[in-house]
Amino acid sequence: DRVWKFGPNFQSERGQRKVWQESTRDNALFLSTAIQLNNAQLRPAFEWLTQRLIVLPPGMDMNPLLSIELLKTEDGLKRVMDFMRVADIGIDHLELREEDPPAPLAPPPGMMRLNIQLGLPPGVVPGPNKMLRLLAWHKRKDDGEDVAFDIGDESDGTRKLFEFVGGLLRAMDTGATICIDELDRSLHARITRFLAELFQQPHNPNNAQLVFSTHDVTLLDQDLLRRDQVWFIEKDAQAGSRLCPLLDYSPRKGEALERGYLKGRYGAVPLTGALES
Known part of the structure; x- marks a missing residue:
């Protein structure tokens, strides 16, 4: 049976809570049910979770269509190129060409990736009745x-x-929070650092946040991250995972975090053994 608890600041008309509780199905959340029944107080929380929290699970990448849409306007193209140039990956400029497809195209299911082939040359993605080639x-x-x-x-x-x-x-525009598993996958260490720095700097006026996991120990740098921003995942005796903050180890201001981590000072390092001959 469910146990319902409400904080003192949760407001409702007489009898409304009971209606919301009884209307919440076993496979639904109370929050979404209350919103469907026009609860105004919970709407900001609901909209933050559905519109301003982006979670990328393992193996899933950001939707490239967001980047492609930016290339269709002069201002958007400038923003994308400013970003790519700062990252210093050697691209001088990007060009989005619209071409007639050799045959009718159906959009791929799920989230599109630029390297989906669909029988087309690399870099080709379908648009409405057109084929978009990104150069x-x-x-x-x-x-x-x-x-x-x-x-x-x-x-x-x-x-x-x-x-x-x-x-x-x-x-950055909306103040959203992005959670990315293994941010450093396929990225150079300097690019990963650049992405982390992006959310720390003054040009983040809407307080967007980047929450990520990584194996890149070079990011353990107090010039990049505050001590309260670093957490570790460590296996316990039962082979389960335990999340613990760096602050539990009372690191000094200016302490070399990367060196301390590699020496095992904060735990969360793999215990490797020798191979038997």
């Missing part, structure tokens, strides 16, 4: 000539960064 232009060092690559021919890290840019800029 990354590079300037050749020896003669200064511009050379174009389909985005699908770029490295995993470059494609992933492009997938991220639209969602990250939207989060």
Whole structure:
């Protein structure tokens, strides 16, 4: 049986709580039920969870269509290119071409990725009755000539960064919170650091947040993260996972966190043994 508890600040008309409770199905949340029944007090919490919290589980990337949409306007293209240039990945400019498809295209199910093939050349994604080809232009060092690559021919890290840019800029605009598992997957350590720095700087006026897991120990740097921003996952005796804050270990201000972690001072390091011959 469910146990219902309400805080003193939760307001409702007489009898409304009982209606909301009885209307909440076993496979539904009280929060969504109350919103459907026009509870105004809970709406800000509901909208934050549904519109301003973005969670990317393992193996799922940001929707690249957010980045592609930005390329369709002059201001959006400038924002994307400013982001990519600061990341210093060598792309001079991006071009989105609209072409007639060789045959009618159906959008792929689920979240689109730029490297989905659909029998088309790399970097081609379907639009409404059109085929959108995304080209990354590079300037050749020896003669200064511009050379174009389909985005699908770029490295995993470059494609992933492009997938991220639209969602990250939207989060910065709306003050959203993005949770990403293994942020450093396919990304150079300097790019991962750049993404973490992005949410720390003054040009984050709406207080967007980035919550991420990583194996990149170079991010354990007090010049980048405050001590209260770092948490560790450690296996317990039952092989379960335990989340503990860095502050539990009372690190000093200015302490070399990366060195301390690798020495096992904060736990959460794998215990490796020797291979038997």
